[in-house]
Amino acid sequence: xxxxxxxxILLAAAALLALKLRASDIPLPEPPNDASLIAAPDAASADRxxxxxxxxxxxxxxxxxxxxxxxxxxxxxxxxxxGGSEHMMQHLKIPLRQYAKIADVFDPTNFNAGEWVAIAKxxxxxxxxxxxxxxxxxxxxxxxxDDYNIVKRTPWHRDPVRELAEACRKQDLKFGVYYSLGRDWxxxxxxxxxxxxxxxxxxxxxxxxxxxxxxxxxxxxQITGLLTQYGPIAVLWFDTPExxxxxxxxxxxxxxxxxxxxxxxxxxxxNGLGDYGVQEQQIPGAAGVKSWETCMTLNGHWGYFxxxxxxxxxxxxxxxxxxIASKGGNYLLNVxxxxxxxxPQRAVDDLRQIGTWMKANGQSIYGTTASLLKVxxxxxxxxxxxxxxxxxxxxxxxxxxxxxxxxETNQATLTAHLLEERDGKELKLDHNAENxxxxxxxxxxxxxxxxxxxxxxx
Ligand code: GLC
Numbered sequence: 001x002x003x004x005x006x007x008x009i010l011l012a013a014a015a016l017l018a019l020k021l022r023a024s025d026i027p028l029p030e031p032p033n034d035a036s037l038i039a040a041p042d043a044a045s046a047d048r049x050x051x052x053x054x055x056x057x058x059x060x061x062x063x064x065x066x067x068x069x070x071x072x073x074x075x076x077x078x079x080x081x082x083g084g085s086e087h088m089m090q091h092l093k094i095p096l097r098q099y100a101k102i103a104d105v106f107d108p109t110n111f112n113a114g115e116w117v118a119i120a121k122x123x124x125x126x127x128x129x130x131x132x133x134x135x136x137x138x139x140x141x142x143x144x145x146d147d148y149n150i151v152k153r154t155p156w157h158r159d160p161v162r163e164l165a166e167a168c169r170k171q172d173l174k175f176g177v178y179y180s181l182g183r184d185w186x187x188x189x190x191x192x193x194x195x196x197x198x199x200x201x202x203x204x205x206x207x208x209x210x211x212x213x214x215x216x217x218x219x220x221x222q223i224t225g226l227l228t229q230y231g232p233i234a235v236l237w238f239d240t241p242e243x244x245x246x247x248x249x250x251x252x253x254x255x256x257x258x259x260x261x262x263x264x265x266x267x268x269x270x271n272g273l274g275d276y277g278v279q280e281q282q283i284p285g286a287a288g289v290k291s292w293e294t295c296m297t298l299n300g301h302w303g304y305f306x307x308x309x310x311x312x313x314x315x316x317x318x319x320x321x322x323x324i325a326s327k328g329g330n331y332l333l334n335v336x337x338x339x340x341x342x343x344p345q346r347a348v349d350d351l352r353q354i355g356t357w358m359k360a361n362g363q364s365i366y367g368t369t370a371s372l373l374k375v376x377x378x379x380x381x382x383x384x385x386x387x388x389x390x391x392x393x394x395x396x397x398x399x400x401x402x403x404x405x406x407x408e409t410n411q412a413t414l415t416a417h418l419l420e421e422r423d424g425k426e427l428k429l430d431h432n433a434e435n436x437x438x439x440x441x442x443x444x445x446x447x448x449x450x451x452x453x454x455x456x457x458x
Contacts, residue, residue, distance in 0.1 A: 045275045048264050049291050051174065052235070052276070054367040055126035056325050057358075060178070060295055060334035061116070062086055062302040063160070064134045065102040068339035070306025086303030086336075089136045089185050093201040096186055099136065103153040111341025113163035117171045119343055123351035124358025126366075127174035129237045129332060132161055132226055134178070134303075135197070137186025141177075142229065145221035148186050165230040176235025177226055181219065181268065182211075182242025189214035192242045211243045220255065227259040236263055241270025249273050266293070276330075283323050287370035293330040296320065298347050304336035311346045314353035315450045319381075321354075321365065322392045322451060326381035328370030357450060360420050364390035364453045374406050380451065389456040390419070396446045402454065404438040407431065413458035416440045420447045427454065 066088045072080040073092055084091040089099045120128050133139045139149035141161035151159050161177065168175035184190045185199035191209035192198045198206060227233055236256055241249065249271040256263050267274040276291035283294050298317070300310045312320075317333065324331045335347045358365070364383055368390065371382035379402065380394040391404060407414070416427040416438075428441040438456070446452040 044261075048262055049275055052127070052264055052330065053291060053328075055174070056330050056365050056368070057123075057125045057321055058127040058129060058174075058176075058293075058330065058332045059120040059123070059125045060302075060332045061128065061130040062134070062178075062304075062334060062336045064131055064140060064303065065099065065106055065136060065138050066134070067304045067337060068102050068106055070304050070308075070338070071301065072306050080306070085301055085305065086134055086136075090197070090199070096199065096202045100138075100148065100153070100186075103138065103150075104155070106150070106154040106339060107156045108337075108339060108341030109156070111158070111160060111163075111337075113160065113167035114170070116337070116343060117164065117167040117173055119348055119351055121171050121173055123355040124362055124365075125173070125333070127176060127234060128164065128168055129176040129178055129235055130161065130164055132177040132179050133184075133222065135180045135183040135185055135240070137180075137184040139222065141226065143222050144225040144229075146218055161226070162230055165233075169231065174234035175230075175232070176237055176264075177233060178237040178239060179223065179226070180240055181238045181270065182240045182244050184214065184218065187214045187218055189217075190242075197240070197242065211245075212248070215244070215248055219252070223252065223255060224259065227256060227263065233260055233263050236265050236269070238266055238268040238270070238274075241268055244270045246271040279329070283320060284327060284329070287327040287329075291330075292328075293332050294320075294324055295332040295334060297334045297336075298350060299336075302334055302336060304338050304344065309346065311350055314350050314357070317350065317354050318357050318450050319394055322381045322383070322394075325365050325368055325383050326371045326392070357448065360448070361451070361453050364392065364419060364455075373404075377404065379403075387458060391416075391440075391454040391456060392451045393442075393446065393454060394451055396449070396452070397442065400442050400444065402440040402442050404440065404456070406436045407438045407456070414438065414456060415458065416454055416456050418443075418447060419453035419455050 064086060066083065066086040069080060071083045071085055071088050073083050073088055073094060075081045081092055117128065132141050137148065139146060141149060142151040142159045143149040147153065151157055165175045182190065183192065183197050188203045189209045189211060190198060191206045191211060195206045203209065249269050250273065252269055253265060253273050256265060265274045267277045276293060279292060279294040281296050298312055299308045301308050321331045335343050337343050368383035368385045371384055373382050379397060380392040382392065383390045391402065393402060414429060414431055416429045417424050430439045440454060
């Protein structure tokens with residue numbers, strides 16, 4: 001295909017995207033990533049998702065043995081080898097016997113579940129998802145049937161999943177767990193396509209690996225443990241389905257809902273199942289018909305990574321959250337605590353700033369739905385809640401005129417005010433009923449340079 005042709009196709013797709021938001025006869029384009037893989041939700045799924053859809057903002061926590069030295073590993077001369085990420089065990093091909101020894105020194109004495117949950121809560125987050133088992137196969141909970149876990153193998157002997165579940169209950173956050181499904185580098189029976197994400201250094205023969213054995217021996221008992229030991233598990237956040245069969249994905253979904261009917265499952269349970277789709281490190285260009293969530297790192301890594309100081313400023317996080325909410329999605333923002341059990345200070349500072357904005361403006365995020373505007377305004381984003389429209393102004397217009405296209409409503413009753421102004425002072429507003437354009441006179445300066453919210457109601 002010529003470059004011109006592809007450009008034309010892209011343009012046509014973009015035009016369709018721009019048009020689609022109110023045109024119910026045009027099928028909505030699917031957001032990218034695995035969101036498009038899940039089937040349309042049934043009524044039970046919609047019920048399960050009710051709180052989740054209103055929540056909009058959650059905390060993702062990647063914490064495991066890889067956190068001990070910030071995804072680095074001591075080499076033979078005592079120097080720290082760069083493990084790349086929480087995939088360190090695979091990147092450096094560390095033999096299981098060796099990797100497991102990290103557990104001997106994993107002693108996160110500064111861990112305080114109440115503090116972690118308070119950090120999330122004060123940031124305005126409504127749920128929390130922690131890695132119960134990542135690809136390295138080490139369980140960060142007291143896992144039944146498998147002693148390769150934090151309680152049995154570390155000098156710390158505590159169960160952070162239990163402590164976090166309790167702290168979430170106390171502080172009224174929903175609690176969820178991440179589980180690496182089709183990758184497990186501690187188990188001999190987990191093949192991946194061409195062995196590309198398998199433990200081939202301890203277990204080289206991929207042809208001998210039988211996923212079903214691992215599924216029976218480890219996955220089902222561990223998922224059962226997670227759902228029976230800790231009270232309500234609000235979300236089961238699977239990763240990397242890899243070689244799981246449709247029958248196994250179905251069996252897992254059934255097992256989960258037998259134990260906890262309200263537990264929400266993400267699309268990475270595999271084979272088109274699950275309640276919602278996942279986007280990783282990206283935000284789709286438009287809203288989708290299905291529920292979806294973007295998970296994203298606060299710096300450049302999921303697991304705590306030594307020397308990674310590329311923190312996203314609070315302003316970017318807030319803009320991302322608003323962008324996501326304006327397209328009907330959720331934002332699961334990740335932090336990677338250290339081997340000592342601390343969320344890095346810069347992350348804490350960022351989250352505090354985000355929380356300040358959320359305290360003043362959360363009403364324009366929680367319980368909102370995707371914007372129905374046909375075009376994305378260049379000054380920011382729009383969220384809606386019933387008849388109320390929230391205009392999120394990221395770029396304050398220099399001439400003080402906020403132009404809102406395409407408001408189909410009765411001119412006579414439309415009013416505008418700044419969300420943060422408690423006295424509800426009305427802003428001057430001009431509504432052209434013919435072309436639907438509303439022009440609002442703004443004060444000279446924004447109340448918050450990151451995002452000042454104007455409320456349109458009638
Ligand atoms: C990426 C990472 C994985 C992480 C996941 C979270 O796939 O490789 O380690 O857990 O993102 O979505």
